[in-house]
Amino acid sequence: MAPKVSDRTWxxxxxxxxxxxxALWRGPLAKEYPALAVVFWEHLVLVVLVSPFLVRAVRHVWRASTRTKVSVLVIGAGSSALATTLFTAAFRLGDPITPQVLQKLQPLIAVALAAVVLGERLRPSYGVFLVPALVGAWLLAFADPFGVTVSSAQAALLAVGAAALWAAGTVLGxxxxxxxxxxxxxALRFGVGLVTLLVIAGATSTPLAVGLDAAPNILLLxxxxxLVALVLYYLALGRTPASRATLAELAFPLTAAVVGILAxxxxxxxxxWLGVAIVLASVVGLALHEQRSPRPSVDAPVRAEDALTPAR
Known part of the structure; x- marks a missing residue:
């Protein structure tokens, strides 16, 4: 009998x-420097940190299927470089809607992509967790949940663009x-992201210089x-269907709210506060349900290598 593989939604x-x-480090940086410069230096530090693994990773992706090569390019250029730049730009705009809206759209986009790309099938019980989580995230995002207005088309486009890119990163990852x-x-995500940022900076003539005072915030960011978040994330994603993962990612705005309160x-x-409770209950409830129920909400192999047969 094959050993049981544990889901890693948690x-x-x-x-x-x-x-x-x-937000502890990105907010102050984004107010002082161009978003592209902040994300470039962030990626440069990350590439230095993962450099011992980069050559081996390039060899592995070179031997992988075309599907995997394309996935890596989209993840590095889109989900890492461009989406993070859009997110950082939202802080410079000072617009409270942008980073919140993108989190509400991401699960919806990711679930649709997971069904198309990965063939994941959702049972009705998934809605028991998805719908309350989205409602809770909306309540958490806005002080007046019934009086929200999108003040500019630019902010809305940033939100939709970042949501789509991060959702694609979850599914393609x-x-x-x-x-x-x-x-x-x-390693490939950060490496491809850094090259992409250099190309964008050259094409847009964006200055990348930052002051030495920015170094501590960039390093911590x-x-x-x-690095820590992405290592945990990709370690988990190999054993977590994308439809579950994208709902668990709503822990992001939950933590951001706690940071806002404490810092x-x-x-x-x-x-x-009601939104905090609902999101927390939904994410924890989904993780427990998928671990213990004989009929999980997402009908898909737990292991990524079983979900997709490598195609050349």
């Missing part, structure tokens, strides 16, 4: 909680894990929301 939630810490290890995928003195309203 580990995705833990990784996403590290992303929620990014799951697909690529069928052939690549989590260390391979982490790269270490925790960057920036934010004072959530009653409906925001």
């Amino acid at each position: 580990l995705v939630a833990l990784a996403a909680s590290f992303w929620g810490l990014s 799951r697909a690529a894990r069928a052939e690549l290890s989590f260390t391979d995928l982490t 790269a270490l925790f929301p960057g 920036f003195g934010a004072r959530p309203t009653g409906t925001q």
